[in-house]
Amino acid sequence: MLNLDQLVSEDLTNLNRGIEKESLRVNPTGQLSQQPHPDQLGSALTHPNITTDFSEAQLELITDTHNEVGNCLKQLRQVHQFVSRNISSELLWCSSMPCMLPEDSRIPIAQFGDSNIARAKTVYRRGLALRYGAKMQTISGIHYNFSISNETWARIYGRSHDRNELIAIKNQHYFSLIRNFRKHAWLLLYLFGASPAVCDCFVNGRVHHLNKMANGTHFLPYATSLRMGPLGYQSDVQSSISVSYNNLTSYAQSLYDALTQPYPPYAAIGLTDGKNPIQLSNALLQIENEFYGTIRPKQPVQY
Template sequence: MFSRIGEAIYESEAVAKTSDFTVGLEIEMQRIDEAGNLSQEPYPAGIGDEQTNPWITNDFLETMSETVTPSAKHSLDAMHYLYRLNNCLRSALAPGEMLWPLSMPPRLPEDKSKLVLAKMGPKKEAYLKEWAKRHGYSQGTPCGAHLSLSIDQHVIDLVLQKFPDYFSDERAVRNHLYTVVAQGFVRYRWLLTYLFGASPVAEAGYFDKDDFLAHPLRSIRQSKYGFGTKFKGDYTNLTAYINRIEEGVKQGILTSNYEFHGPVRFKGNRNLKDLPKKGIEYLELRMLDLDPSSSVGIRTGTVRFIRLLASYFIMHPAMKESEVTPLLDKANQMNQITAAEEPTAPSRYQATALAIIRHLEHYANQIQLGPEYSEILEDFEDRVVNPMTTPSVRLLNYVQDGSLEEYALRRARRYQRAALETLHPFRGFEDGRIYTADELRKELAW
């Protein structure tokens, strides 16, 4: 059943526009040496300056490379940009350097203070030092795939036109739609953890000597043992979202609003307090492990699935404001349970997961999406029915003495060789040029 907004969009024959999100990708990967240690090499000179190049930069550690694509209208374009930037980074690495393909880091030294924090300027470095002091170095090292989603302007204009008594202006429409989509992703984050969790074990040094896991997990990164701050956001509405983060800073739980690392972040104005003035401009989704079966850490089918989910959330009834907090609290618990499950066991929420996938199949047919979406949903239904087909279990096949190092190095070498064999890698950052998004799109389109 569509919501009133969904019905208006459907009747206006604009439902296809709800999946036409503009997509941006951010992929984190650790630089390593041939032996599987974190690299001792500096930020690669062939990709400019880490403090000024917004497209290939560092995050937390000096070895944690972050590749950022310009936004794209289509999933394939976003993936094309990512492949070209990933090859650009790889071709600039020092001899013997590679990119670690797993979310959990390679082996870490016993003395974590020897790890070099990202050299991103005095202000950022001070923040990173304080963060490491509060949370420990290990919890800053897991890498992931982040997606940014921006709703098609035609959808926003249409909703404003159809509901002038409900929305005062375009900003109000954007805030409402983005909040609904954010709530949907937080509510079903556990399903993404099941489908895409790919961090069943940790390498030596990640846990302290007295800490250990009783068994492999679906996703260490998405569990309580994973990345950093566990501060819970409030997604009831934009005002509640901002107030919750500011309260966290005021109480000293967060060092700054930048430290809020929830599964979804509202993005727009850089200053959180100014976000209400212009409204939410896009969402940042932060709940995906790296996919080691892809050289760039994510697959096109995953991006398409995320876009389908977002479209589904726009078209269907939103949660009542009074229900948001209890429902999302329950969803967070479900995510922790899912992340910590034995990977080879069926999900505790298998029946619910199957119901969601089948709803999505019905929806995809209803709005006449292409056969590629049917194939994706069939594949994910198989993953729900048979946990042995999930990424985390596939990785368990390669675990030796509790480690995935041999597998990761084999993949890293293969991906590095392939990148170095690229005939015309993008080298536009060598002279330190800073590209706008439009300029970079044109360069990467070759």
């Protein structure tokens, strides 16, 4: 079993790492943009570094894979600067909790084009809006992707293992890491959470215990991360999924039914509105990435 005693400082500094940063485009008055994805930013479907997340107005900036922290942050800064110069008078909302939002029906869902994969990505997002509400999907965040370098694996385990053996070793250790991260994730939110306030429009009509701070804003005095709390990016429905993080096989098996078996409330929505598709499936999860969590194994295909 891999433990910290086997790692040297270079193993940690030479991690493969990348960042995905989501930000809402807003107009000069702080309201969600109703403008399409700017042509100057390229295709949201194919650009390697600039795409959209749930909303057409929700940019996602993606770095390449880097071994050095400084180079990773440098590229993110450069992409951020390029975007800022090419969104006209609009701005990037800096908070994870959203800006002033219109009603759900006026939050524009991301459009990717007319190809099959492009349409599937939009249909998936329509399903998210119907299942969880469009407002919740505008919550933004940062995804930090990382992996241990092949050089580290080779140094610790040698180069005598065949490919399948090494994959099994990696999977075992990554799931150990996932379990440890989940165990201590509360501490990260306590120390680094930074979303104590939210716009009135986000909680209108919802039961909450927030205090009024100023016109248009609610907060809690000791809140650290409303984003990760009951009002944030959460799903009561998904809490019914008993996910196993023991190993890759048990993880896949525990998600299988959620991905393949009809879930009555979502089945009642239907797959089309009579003319256009509105969700990819009637299962509890349309795809693996719909499952929310503080950490998860990286999927090679992204929607």
